[in-house]
Amino acid sequence: MIVTRSWLNEWIDLSGISTEEIAKTFNSIGLEVDRVEEYRVPKKIVFGKVLECEKHPDADKLNVCQVDIGSSIRQIVCGAANVRTGLTVAVAVVGAEMPAGLVIKPVKLRGVDSDGMICSAGELGLADMGKGILEIDSSVGAVKLGDNVNTNSFFNDDLIEIELTANRGDCLSIRGVARDLSAAFDRPIKEYIVTDNDDKRGIGRVLSLAHEKDLNVNLEYKALDLKDLELPTLVKLRLAQIQEQRDSDIESMLLYITQSTGVILRAYDHSFFCKDDEKMAKVILSEDEKGFACIKSENIASIVGIVQDDASKVKEDESVILLEASYIPPEIISKKMSETKIESGPMFYKTSRGSEPELDAGLSYCIDMIEANSASKTYSGKIELINSYVEKIVIVTKQEIDEIIGAKIDKITVANILKNLGFDTSKSSTDNFVISVPQFRHDIVNKQDIVEEIVRMVGIDNIPSKPFILTEDNRLEDNYFEYKKRSIFRHRAASNGFFESVHFVFDEKKTLNSYGFATTKDELELLNPIVQTLDTLRPTLLTGLLKAASQNVKNGYSSVRLFEIGSVFTPDREESYNMAFIFSGDKESESLANAGKPSKVDFAYFVQKISDVVGAITLREYKTIHTLSHEYQTAEVLMNGEVIGELFRVHPNVEKDYDLDVTYMCELAFEKIPHGLKIARKTSKYQASFKDLSLIMPKAMRYEKVKAVIENAEITNLIRFYPVDKYSDDSLGEDMSLSIRFVLQSMEKTLEEEDITSAMDSILVTLKSELGIGLR
């Protein structure tokens, strides 16, 4: 909503209040200021009158004008098409410095002296009013030739653009904004005095109004013979300021009045409603086939509050026209529109948020403006259809107001604020405010709405801050511990070299399906994705990380380590958290420590990193459901015997698709990662013994088999064992050598050589008998 100081001043006396203060007040009463702009016409630009205007002898498009600027008459060459004798204009005299920087000097244009410049609105630094020089008429008040243009308040104005919240339809007009200021400054609003003309021809001769249904719509009509309407300077200037325009002068005039008063106005071609050559227009309020309230005769002329059919618009400059003011409650129109969407016109924004219900103020003002600026004649009287408004009553006590605000607000202050905002509080008693809500404040329905009005006007800055007195309570619960767990594992991942990334929960269905991921079922799928590449919910974090890694490689990073903890979704759209990692390329960045040649990440290194983050893990041979993985380097990840996810090298083709060097990934179901209090094991105070065995075994034999056999043998004092080296060469053929380190320790004593030997022997015997493998 754009307002200007001079326009507001038509509805409320703002003298003595600076524009800065007005802007500050807007902010503090909840009308957020987006922009303040000053229109200041420079000095040495004066009012002038074109006395003569002749074609330039040597230039078709130039005119030589004699311009009266009060003190003298200047000869000025002007190129505007609309310059003509009799016009009042703005003249930049010699020495004037234009807003764009040009300084006016006496010049010769094609051999003719030109002593100044006749200006357009844009050249003056005003809102752009299109081509041609600014034509000044009496709408800006009486002007004295030779006076500086900037002494006129319309050419020395301030513009404020405010952003209105959805509930404040009442402020979508200058009058409505003025009403809010009236409460803030405690100054009265200037109301427009409605007068009727006494034309002998009554409106009843040309218009009849009927309604086919009881609809909650208010209508008011006037009729007139339209003739020679010319938009006054002020109207053109202000429409330029609010950056709006309409195709015809009559539509522009209606727009101006609506902007000023908030009343929704339409102009109809009278003949649209007349049968054949009849003089009587039959206007019917009805319901169209979709259930919208409409104005029609044979055909539909307009949908109330939504759109007007072009066929019913005024087409000729000289004709009989009908002016209509309408009001429809915003909740009805928005509800209807949300059920059945139809095309809407420019006024729908206002009607759906609440236009001005006091129709007469807008319609009479409009008639007065048209009569003042044309040779039109208005028929006397009006025809209306008004539903009586049942006043909403809200009752609130002073104590309730004080409790909600948290401060004591003076009773008289409350009453004054409400009165200035247009509320009737005359029925109040000592204890209760009994408030009847005016129709234009459809947003006010309960106590808290009333308190909000008081808070706005009192100013939140004037409310003290007070700590809330609370009852102690333990509020640490599951959701908090889950949050905390995520936080802990995020910290662990970061301290182990991974960068945290966050991706949208959307992904591309086509790509996901092509890799073999099951995505959201069709019947549960997103209805309105924002782009095609984000058209489903992600079932995995892997693809997002792959894309991010690829982008980082393109940015020149040779070592990419990322992780993410985020929501993933099953085809049934069940949500859970996953934690995923990607490690691509170099183990670390180039440095003196690695002589500029860091080695590439490998399976063992990646597994170690994952384990450093989540804890001890066990790997088992596995085949993923998707095709991102290298079939021969893929594992299922277990912790405490439970499967928690998968870990793999990325398939070489996928690495190629994403321009990645050797890359490893891991994705875990976050809730399955064990987390909680740990129980300490009993430890031995005797020394542990270490013993390595190098076993010769077939390359095809899985370590997990060897491991299971040793575990099942339940060797006394063997507390752990793990592979430390792996070797194969030609002489070994299909076999390889695997060195396993055994750690032996007793709770009772330091183990002696024979204890160790006997343990090792038992291991070897078991391996030989169960798997047929032994020492080299």
Added chain:
Amino acid sequence: MKEWYDKINEATSVETLEEIRISVFGKKGILAAEFSKMKGLSGPEKGKLAKELNSHKSALMNEFTAKKITLQTEALKEAMKAEAIDVSMFSTSSQSGALHPVMETMDRIVEYFSSMNFAVKTGQIVEDDFNNFEALNLPKYHPARDMQDTFYFKDEMMLRTHTSPVQIRTMMSTKPPIRMIAPGAVFRRDYDLTHTPMFHQVEGLLVDKEGTVSFANLKFILEDFLRYMFGDVEVRFRPSFFPFTEPSAEVDISCVFCKGEGCRVCSHTGWLEVLGCGIVDPNVFEAVNYKDVSGYAFGLGVERFAMLIHQIGDLRSLFEGDIKLLEQFQ
């Protein structure tokens, strides 16, 4: 004898000193030779010589030990000098990873409110109309629904447009009093320089007996919170409108970039909008069947906080796993 003192003193290396030691103290050394001369003497002369030789022996030994320490120290120094490195070459950056600035900001916000005795509630991303809109006083035709362009699913479910449904679900399942925050991802159908279809919010809710929770309480906690997050800033409340609160306000802080002087970031206003808040609308309590209660609620965008706190310019870079950005937070 004198010459040996000089020799010891003049030795230039541990090795020459060792040779001197052998020449002086060795079995065939000069001291042994001198002592052997005593064989031919007797009585006081023998005693005198012995005394003289012993005093030389210990004096030479002292000289020798002192010199040895000096030479050893020098030798070590030389050896260490040979190991000298140019430390300036080893200035290094961290090889560790880093937390995402948005998540880290969220952690700080959660930390503040948990220490103020707020419970943390997370909830679900896929929501229904009742919890996301209807119960929050946003009936289907409400114009405020325009403010939140929503992602819908074919079965009329939707992605939550704010974390407020978590509050509704909490109220539906718990009796008052309630003191909670709801941190999490939210979704709006908007994608440009300043909007991403997913972002994060933290919303807060306090519900207690009727007449106990006031706007003044809301002011207190938010002013305190914003100073915890942004340091010494000015805080300003502007009346505003949200369907689920009444009275409602938007909260600004003095611009952290220009200290309120006016700059590009604050559109030359000197203020940055950071929060929305208000007293819970009675219609919300009615929707969850709460009676005789009062409460306040507030909500904020975590990305906005992170961008202001860390002076990050590009919102979209936050969702690209961009190491260029992330490595700055090591």
